[in-house]
Amino acid sequence: MTIPFTTILPLHSERIKQGGDELDRYIRELIATLQRQYEDVAQAVNGDIRSSVDIDSKKYTPTVSGATTAGTGTYVHQVGWVYRQGLLVDVFIDIRWNAHTGSGILQIDLPYLCTESAENPFVCVVSSENITFSGYLTGTIVPGTRELQIYDNRSGTTFNNISISGSDTTLRAHIRYVAQGIERS
Helix, strand or coil, X not given: CCCCCCCCCCCCHHHHHHCHHHHHHHHHHHHHHHHHHHHHHHHHHHCEEEECCCCCCCCCCCCEEECCECCCEEEEEEEEEEEEECCEEEEEEEEEEEEECCECEEEEXXXXXXXXXXXXXXXXXXXXXXXXXXXXXXXXXXXXXXXXXXXXXXXXXXXXXXXCCCCCEEEEEEEEEEECCCXXX
């Protein structure tokens, strides 16, 4: 695993020579820079968990939207777990809504931006209730976004969009993808 780390420390010789308040400000900036670099390395090595049951600023609560019109939903439950280690992200979703005003392809928001890609390499299988489809459901992340779009895969044909449902619907999914650089909350 590659650990994202840059060693660019501010060196202000004039501020050091001046001493006093300027030296104090310089030392504080240097400490803040080193602390941020340490936090980035620690997150890359140890990972970061976000859960909708956590009571902190890092919680992840998945929401559903339409690709054409985002709309708003009335949710029965929204459970999301995320484990991020470096750039690799695992997302677990269990979401149920009984009304939604969105339209277009069914999308679920993700907590981190997906890496840029010419293709769509990040795919997951989706379990559902009250969605009509002919094959099996998959989810694909639109590269460079936080959007997981849901599709119907049928034998011998192309992917078919699943439109957002306004009625009682449940989706469960797990997806693993490569995110962009470390994002601070």
